[in-house]
Amino acid sequence: MSNSRLKPKEITAKVRPVSECDRSQDKATLQGFSRIWVNKDALILLTGGVESGKRCWVERTVPATPKDAASKDAAAEAALDTLRVSNHPVRRQALLSSLPGSKMPQNIVFMTEAYRKACGFHLGDIVTIKLDQDTAVPPAQLVEAEPLDEMGGDQEAAAWEGAAWFQLKRAGHVLPGLQIDCTVAGFKKTLRIQAVDSETDNVASFGENSTIRIRNASSLADGVPAAPRKLVVTGIPGLAAEEKKLNRFFRGFNTTFLHKGQQRSCGIVIHGGRGAGKSYVLDRIAATGWGKVFRIEENDKSSTVEDVFKQASAQRPSIILIDGLHTLIGKDRPNAGTITTKLGQQLDQLAEEAWKTNTLPKVLVVVSCLDYVTDVPLELQKLTRLERNFPLSIPNAQGRREILETLSGPLPPEDKDSMLTMLAQQTHAFNPSDLCRLMGHAVETLAERLDPLQEDPALEEVPFVRRGDLEQALRLTRPTAMHDVNLKPPTVHWQDVGGQEGLKKALRRMIALTTTTDPEVRKLILDPPKGLLLYGPPGCSKTLSAQAMATESGFNFFAVKGAELLNMYVGESERAVRQLFERARAASPSIIFFDEIDSIGGARGGGSGAGLNRSQGSVNMLTTLLTEMDGFEALTGVLILAATNRPEAMDPALLRPGRFDRVVYVGLPDLAGREAIFKMNLGRLRTAGDVDLSELARLSEGFSGAEIKQICSMASNRAIDAWLDGERSGEDSVIRMADVVEAVETLPRGVTNAMLDDYDRWARRFSKQI
Incomplete structure (x- = not known):
């Protein structure tokens, strides 16, 4: 066999940019940068097959002329003067590939810009390509690099080495002369690869076991701020x-x-x-x-x-x-x-x-x-x-004040502090987003007040938001934490609840023990009150008293009927209970009021009442309620109120200490209570001088508060009917004593003695000392 037949095969080609054929092969990520692309026939000639990725040698034989380079890719190359002195020999390794489906001449080779700059090739160069004796690409063990500008000590160098490692890992290959742009903590730096495993003309794969080392690191360039050494977060208002x-x-x-x-x-x-x-x-x-x-x-x-x-x-x-x-x-x-x-x-x-x-x-x-x-x-x-x-909890008054300070907007300077303080006190349960919406509504109200027709009037001075604008914005903005489950109660005060002085006293004491900050009083409290169950006949002010408690305390109020939490889907009812308590904790101090709690708090075992035929979903929801009221997570700043007409149906676990600590019977109003209810309702209407509240209170024994209110409404209707029939006119159009007495005699009593006996028997078993 002759020596000519042992000589490796080679081809001669002119260098052209990859972008002429496929721009996707010249990505900024450096993926595929070390490849050179030749005609498919040329690949077969060199390798004997169509497999890409084999290692080859590329040697410049004829340098490009300035005219050739300028006509092809002058913007991508170095200055043309560089070409005039680039006659020195260049011999570098590359990975041989072909572009599938491309119709490229056999005498053309495509190179990426990154490869050309790293190796010193230029567009228009005539190069000779031949396969390496060892076509496999070896893994890189140690890659040495240098920064193109000054760098700090070892600690800074380690950060840049990490950034460079990732860039090369993503590129997949490395060769000497390659320049990589790195970013650390927002700062950018360019590194140049000096050697790969102590060689300066090779190509190698870069993987998990490869190491990069930066040499000649001295100090960062003057004027470039260093990243902070400690991680500390500041400037979060309200939190x-x-x-x-x-x-x-x-x-x-x-x-x-x-x-x-x-x-x-x-x-x-x-x-x-x-x-x-x-x-x-x-x-x-x-x-x-x-x-x-x-x-x-x-x-x-x-x-x-x-x-x-x-x-x-x-x-x-x-x-x-x-x-x-x-x-x-x-x-x-x-x-x-x-x-x-x-x-x-x-x-x-x-x-x-x-x-x-x-x-x-x-x-x-x-x-x-x-x-x-x-x-x-x-x-x-x-x-x-x-x-x-x-x-992230809902901010308290001080936190809301801090947030509002950053959102203050066009408030008058002389009243700014007082207006922001007022807003902070009146925005219970408002989160930062709610406060932002609130101030937006205030500005919109200001614009509407100044320009209801949305014209563009000339203003002599900058308009400010007034207190009325803020009050209107408060009415328009509902806090997110009170959405869906939460019902904002009507404004009800203690004087709006006729009678029930014992109940009012119990509720007032519960609020006082929860809100007191007196250290001497705190020493007298073993366990702060948590839950209060109100039971008794229907219509006896249980719900009204809860609303008054919410108004008088200023607590955030979450009111739900037990049936609202029931869901046909497995697990959703328990989730609704957890979310309810989570919202209440976030909006603390708060009150959760369960109306008709017997619908979800019925007994789990067999026996009488709601304990029969209870579904597994209802039992799971009750278990969740028990856990939330007295579980591993402390229920701080949240009071639980509940009302029921059927206390005998309640599960005993709800009535033990630590859950509903107090059980209060809300019965029919006594004589003084009935008189107070008549006075409160009839006092809003035009009545005749013969109306005797004391006598009406005596005649209405056995009626509930709701029924007494209905009596007043019936008396009002009788007076209106008399006016419509022409029997009364002018000053004679008033509610008379006879109208009220007739209503008392007509309306049946809804609470029977048998019902009262049932409550009395249950109270003797389960009531607690108030």
């Missing part, structure tokens, strides 16, 4: 307690632990209702400037989630933000399970590193959702994953 908790968690990123395993997870969950400020808190964390910020969007795929974690791990310190986990892994997402698995795996890897190094890896993962229990899967609620969670 001072939450800000303090977050910074306590962030200490793990700023120091070494005293004890091994003191803190494992790099991730936290911030949860709260809509408008609670979750996105704002995430933005404040991103604004710390501690690390490069990566965001996982709600429509991202599982592969994207994994890539973001790898990128963040390579460019430490870094922050990964997931705003809306409930959407990212929602039930309608077909890949929700895969995304959940990927999140868990990435967090576990970070936790394992924390265990080994006794400090948290500088990769912070912050997740937001509406509800931690329901939106975060159980497999993510682990110590090494997303076990730490911070609920």
Whole structure:
């Protein structure tokens, strides 16, 4: 066999840009940058097949002329003067490929701009291409790089090495001369690869086991601000307690632990209702400037989630933000399970590193959702994953004042403080979003007042929002926390409840013991009151008294009928109960009022009353109610009121201490109570001088408060009928004593002696001393 037949085959071709054929092959991500593309026939000639990706040598034989380069790709090349001195030999490795389906001449080779710049080739160069004796691409062990500008010490260099590692990992290959642009904490820097495994003309694959080292690192360029060394979040108005908790968690990123395993997870969950400020808190964390910020969007795929974690791990310190986990892994997402698995795996890897190094890896993962229990899967609620969670509570008066200060808008300077204080006191249960809507409504009311026809009148001075505008805005704005389940009660005062002095006293004492801050009084309270059950005949002011308690206390009021929580779908009723209590906790101090509680609080076992034939769903909901009232989580700042006409149907577990601590019988009004109810209702109407309230109170014995109100309404109707029939006119059109007495004699009593006896028997068994 002759020597000519042993000589490797080669082809000669002219360099042209890849973009002439397919721009997608010259991506900014550097993927495929080390490939060169030849005609399919040329590939077969060189390799004996059509397989791409084999290693080859590219050597320049005839340099390009300035005219040739300028006519083809002058904008992409270096200055033309460079070409005049580029006669030095260039011999570099590349990966040989062909473009499928392309009709390219056999004497043309396509090169990416990144490859040409790294190796020194220019458009128009004539090159010789031949296959390497070892066509396999070896993995890179050590990649050495240098910064094109000054860099700080070892700590800064390590951050840039991580960023460069990710860029090369995504590119898949590396060769000397390659320039890569990196970003760390918002700052950009360009690095040039000097050598790959001590060689300067080779190409190698870059993978998990590859290492990059930056040489000649001295100091950062003057004038470039350094990223903050400590992770601290500030400037969250209205959420001072939450800000303090977050910074306590962030200490793990700023120091070494005293004890091994003191803190494992790099991730936290911030949860709260809509408008609670979750996105704002995430933005404040991103604004710390501690690390490069990566965001996982709600429509991202599982592969994207994994890539973001790898990128963040390579460019430490870094922050990964997931705003809306409930959407990212929602039930309608077909890949929700895969995304959940990927999140868990990435967090576990970070936790394992924390265990080994006794400090948290500088990769912070912050997740937001509406509800931690329901939106975060159980497999993510682990110590090494997303076990730490911070609920965003509804701000108190001081917090609302801080938020309103940032949203004050066009308020008169002389009255600004008093107006903001007034708003802060009157916006119970308003979250930050609600306060923003409130101020928007105030400005809209101002515009409507100044310009009801929406014209453009000339204003001599800047208009300010008045108190009337704010009051109108308060009427138009309903707090989010009070949405759906919550019913805002009518304004009812104690004087609007006729009689029932014992009940009023019990309710007043409950409020006083809950709100007192007197340290001496607190020493007298063993357990703050929690629940109060009102039972008795219908129409005896149980619901009215609860409304008056809400008005007089100023607490946020959540009123629901027991039947409203029942749902045909499995688990939904229990979820409704949990959400109700969660909202009440967030809006504390608050009152939850269960009307007709026997519909959900009936006895579970066999026997009489509601205990018969109770569905499993009703039993589960009752169990949830029992747990929420007196479970592992303290019910602080929330009072439970309930009313029932059927106390014998109640489950005994609801009546034990720690749940309904007090049981109050609300019976028929006594003589003084009946007179007070007549006075309250007839006092609003025109009555004759012969109306004797004391006599009416005597005649109406056995009537409930609601029935006495009905008597007054019937008497009013009789007076109106007499006026319509012409029997009365002018000043004679009044309600007479005879009208009221006739109504008393006509209306039947709804509460029987048998009913009262039943209440008395039950009271002897279950009532508690008030």
